[in-house]
Amino acid sequence: MGHLHLTGWYPHPGATLTKFGEGEVQQQMRMSHMFGRTLREAPGDAELPSHRLMLRAAFMRPLGAGIYSLLPLGWRVVRKVEQIIREEMNAIGGQELLMPVVHPADIWRESGRYDAVGPEMTRFKDRGDRDMVLAMTHEEIVTDLARQEINSYRQLPMLVYHIQTKWRDEPRSRGGLIRVREFTMKDSYTLDLDEAGLDEQYKNHWRAYERIFRRAGLEFVVVGADTGMMGGSASHEFMALSQYGEDIVLICPECGYADNREVATFERDPATGEAPLPMEEVETPSTTTIQSLADFLDIPLAKTAKAVFYRGDSGKFVFAVIRGDLDINETKLRKASGEGGLTPATVEEIRAIGAEPGYGSPVGVRNALVVIDESVRDSPNLVAGANRIGWHLRNTNPGRDYAPDVIADIASAEAGFPCPTCGAPLTAERAIEVGNIFKLGTRYSQALGAEYLDAEGMSHPIVMGSYGIGSGRVSATIVEQHHDDRGIIWPVSVAPYEVSLMWIGGENETEPQEAADRLFDELTRAGTEVLYDDRPERAGVKFNDADLIGNPIRVSVSSRTLGKGEAEIKLRAASEAVFVPLTEVVPTVRGMLDALYATLRDDARAAGGSME
């Protein structure tokens, strides 16, 4: 419809002219002219299924570490993901704009992040010797826009977003599009009068994200998350469960509790109420690990205290103590100690405060911030180090034997630990973070002076939120969740094309080619996106490429099917094909597509279920 296939005179036989504004994506493609060839074998250094398949199926090609070109097929997928995001952002009142990729450093100095952010932000100078940075996110820029454009409470609330390239010089990119240095992200920003307005927009985003991911066919969970260096009051992450995920989420199968491990808690053992016993030294040769200590003294791990030493970013020595059966959660410890970052301390640093590696305890140490876990507070008479090689102390007790500076939850939640809300055993799953929502508050509006006047003429900082979705990461994550040993199985909503069409037969056999040409024309006229394998390849090659690329429906004709006046139609996800009369191909395909879309749409309608 409106797509003119102009092989007659147009210089490129695969070219199609489309009226401006009619569609975001070209509706059809002949594989004989497609840019990008499929690979029989994946490059040896690709390991993740999504990485291997997206390379093999000619969706993308690497340029450098964590830098990829998207080929036509991959770009179509990403654009479809982005279009879904657009629609759902617009549906909650979002206005799309576009902010720059290159920023003057001054705006980052205003927020204080120029110095706070490490080498993952790339800095350079322009020809005038001015400091510049590559955008890794856009809070500063949107806040700058807000302070220029927003003056009055009458202009709020507001929701703006863009879909823009970001550059983060990750210390280690990995896994194809899952974690890259250059990537595209939808980031939206909300501007509100107050916390209540922010709450509303936060919830709107939550629901919009659920619809987005359901429409894209992703299985996900929403978890509570750390607010990190962004400096905000609340944050949730949308996590796609995958064995290749970099995050670990703790989930309660009973009550639905779910948190990123960074912040996950668990039900603690009740305090034993045991009376403190006198501290005494005990000789414990060659017991530098908690396990060897417990074995040597024949006591449970839970009767020991484990010391872990860090150097904080501020230079302070952080001395963490936790019961021997638990592990330190560094994110929690960072917060409890008030440090931006923690690095394991060196042996020299440990000795300098009067402790001994392998035999450490806070008893008698100096110049250290002692942070103890609640478990240490609630478990009297633990065996701890004597700060002397080969010796430990029985019956150490905080308060009596040493003075903790901070008592906090610094314990890492693990699979099997009791759920903090219902007590059922938690499960731990690997997950890929595909989206996040974040209450920024007034951190940036205060720093940059983005204020509005209320009805009384009083000035207030704008209350902000920021919300991100990586479109490339979403695309790759969909592949992680939707593939088999033959290739990708795209959800129809994000498939590069709706239909793979092909003819099967000899090069000189004209009937299958003519029949396929006609179907190509009919399907295209019916508004179907068709990838037409018109190449003179053998059946196996075409079937394998179709399976690899993973369009949801495959239509094929050959002398065999044409003998009965039929075409073969097969769902990529199904094992069996159906045969329908040639005249029924278009309605059958349309019907199958409608059903596929309907499933995703119905899922999306049910959004809101994960909301707390």
Added chain:
RNA sequence: CGGGGUGUGGCGCAGUUGGUAGCGCGCGGCGUUUGGGACGCCGAGGCCGGAGGUUCGAGUCCUCUCACCCCGACCA
């Protein structure tokens, strides 16, 4: 940044005790084939990541360096 690994034709790989490079796939041509990655014949394509060194001679040994991958540290 620490640990490990890999760099040889577009992709996957081999290359012996040092003797001036080979296989499969892919690519071009011709022919035969034609429903799940066909077959035959012919052909194109490689300063062996780079630099230095040892040697009569280096893909191979030594030093340095660059790139990429994996594990960890780190992280929107």
